[in-house]
Amino acid sequence: MEQESSARGAAENMSEIPTEFTKLFGIRYPIIGAPMFLVSNVEMVVAISEAGGIGTFPALNYRPLEEYQRALVAIASRTKKPWGVNIIVNKSNSRQGDDLRLALDAGAKLFVTSLGSPAQVIREAHKNGAKVFCDVTNLEHALKVQDLGADGVIAVGAGAGGHAGPVSPIVLVPWLKEKLKIPIVAAGGFASGRTIAAALALGASAVHIGTRFIASTEAGVDPAYKKAVVDATPEDIVMTTRISGTPAAVIKTPYVEKLGTDLPLALKILKDHPLTKKYAVPLIHFLGMRQLEEAALKPSWKTVWSAGQSVGLVHEIMSCEQIVTSLVEEYFATVSSLPTSSCRRSS
Template sequence: MAQNKLAPIETSFSKLMGVQYPIIAAPMFLVSNEDLVVAASEAGGVGTFPSLNYRPPEKFKEALTNIKSRTKKPIGVNIIVNKSNTRQEGDLKIALDAGVELFITSLGNPKSVIQDAHKNGAKVVCDVTNLEFAKKVQDLGADGVIAVGAGAGGHAGPISPLVLIPWLKSELQIPIIAAGGISHGGQIAACLALGASAVSVGTRFIASKEAGVDIAYKQAVVSSTPEDIVMTTRVSGTPAAVINTDYVKKLGTDLPWLLKSLKDNPMTKKYVVPLIHLMGMKALEKSATNPSWKTVWSAGQSVGLVDDILETAEIYRRLVNEYHEAKQSLP
């Protein structure tokens, strides 16, 4: 079925962003590249990517220029807003100059991003895992929150989406975007029924033809089950969901005692946390682009619902069709 023949899914988020479908192709470290971002936005959703996928900053600027020349539809950029990201201010300026419509903030205080983005007419949504932080970013002027629940890839939250979404909905006035374990249109219908106005889909797009990672990583997503996903602090110091490869089993899922002690110590924390992040990024980068026996692949529990590697446009078609079918099948 042609993309433009599918019925749109209208929510407060789709209206906010001016898109057909409230489905964000989540910003994934190393996975989200120019092709994936363009294909997702052209398919009627919002393609996004982390600014740190392109290094140095000149490469980030070049990527944005290329993306904006290939699609006139909204795109998004993820910016890490903790102190370990020394590129935060510069990347934000580059993205605003390029006309980026959506910013996704994670791992820190989004105040400056919200203020500067709003001056440019851009929207900002913030990753949250609980109500306390969600209220804080709402008070700062965020346009929405991404409710990262249990089952998500990468830095997953601890709370089930079945609880997290309606809990946030009952307390917030801004749109809620559900994230964690979503790779089927029926789950999108469930999330909207719970009070979300959009979804952020990550793992499903790892197994896309456009994703910029080695075929072994994509095949691992296709062949894994939810039971193959484990939480580890070895990657970034913060619990992150990865596929339980032989190397992860050998490595263990906890930080070494010395690093954990230094991370927990107020005197050394600010020096050690950026170091752990850097080490983790290097490990993920090597695994994603040049797999060896030392493999760390980030993914969420929705690997269990991913059976094939498809073009991004086809993934969107399936998600939207499944969403409408799920709605019609309800008693």
């Protein structure tokens, strides 16, 4: 308790970190609590937004639709600060229209879109004064969503939790920065104040943090999963196609090692064949999601735990408010430790 209230006191004394992103939302810190399937919940969203960042969650974490609506009402009643929802914008999500409408009715200010085309979300969000940031992993997709009217992109680089992109964030962010007119949010490996300072130096106007928040007191997952995030090193993270057919980052538990990280040959053939692809992809997705759900919510030896390489920067389980506070404190300490003297060219 004492620790929490001193953390609160410290946060209140800290100045803002003003960027294009914080100005867009009227928030103090350029930190998005990234949406995480099975992990993000009402408590995390409220705590991160109240701490000065912006909390988000995947709409599909609450099923059926009535549960989702209850979650939205609960968030709106517990914070007046901006918060957001992640909507999967491809055909696999039959709820897309409802997910969007209910979030707008509840007052969501940020939409994070992943996978397919964000056109509908952008159109409807803009009518209601909300902003849309789209997950991208390369320049082509980033330019496409910029043309569609996205307010910004989330540059998901290598090492991220979930479906990581192939390009290092150190290259991805400045590469996109050279070509885009809209703000860029850096994702993948940002889990400390140092890395936030690096992201802003690269040209990002915010960071999108997932893995760090798994090890939060509010995260609604099994304690063994949180402990695994604290204990793991970056070398324990492997990419597997067994969950959704596309590479996803997971902790290399004995079960993952036993299972292997490739699809079984039969499923691979079905997935790649034009006649069976249509049925195989949803089947792989369904089986993978069921496995993730079992591992995240109940202790089991079948542990498939999703997390990114920034596990190496996570050393303890803290409340979301304490996490935001420590990120901001470390950010200021980092910035003030950078060399500032000007270089003189020798003649």
